[in-house]
Amino acid sequence: MRSDSKNNLNDDDIIRKILDDRLTEYFEVLYKRYYPRVMDKCYSLVKNRNIAEELAEDILCNTYEKLASFKRMSSFSSWLYAITYNYCIDHLRQKNKMHYPSWNRENEIPEIIDDTDESIESISYDNLLLILDLIHPEEKALLLMKYQDNLSIKQISAALRISDDAAKMRLKRARTRVLYLYNKKYMQDH
Secondary structure (H helix, E strand, O other): OOHHHHHOOOHHHHHHHHHOOOOHHHHHHHHHHHHHHHHHHHHHHHOOHHHHHHHHHHHHHHHHHHHHHOOOOOOHHHHHHHHHHHHHHHHHHHHHOOOHHHHHHHOOOOOOOOOOOOOHHHOOHHHHHHHHOOOOHHHHHHHHHHHHOOOOHHHHHHHHOOOHHHHHHHHHHHHHHHHHHHHHHHHOOO
16 A cells, blocks of 8 residues: 555554554554654653654654554543553653652642633733643643533542542642732732
8 A cells, every 4th residue: 555545544544454464564554644743742741852753763662563452442642642641740750750649749839719810811922821831741741631622520539640639629720820820920910
């Protein structure tokens, strides 16, 4: 089969060819299709292009090895992005010795009533990017999974290996922290 006809196949067809027909060369299509996006997600979390490239290669190699465990309960891209976030967070935890519960205790935010009219969507994109760099990588990943990749709470909790309730609580805390930091940084002058 010619390469351009391989590229026209959807993810499910490619995965079927890899797993059922044992045509492992088809993984190259998935690799080329997703490497740029995986690399961008890695870079958004680790902020180092060389490390992001290494992580993206590792993630895609691991994805190939885990492909048989893909249950097709979500799209391949959602499954891959969950692996990506998890891998990057594990990398950051090891590198920075940043375990989220202890980091959260050390960086406690004041008790804020949650019925504010403000939402993350009201923050300008540039300011939001600056604020996201101030929060814990796990909180940043939660927000990106929820608002950028539109993953469900169940998918987020599976990616981070936490309960659904813990994912909801951390997501709420992450939103609150972003709003708190935004108000502290940009709204005090007004």
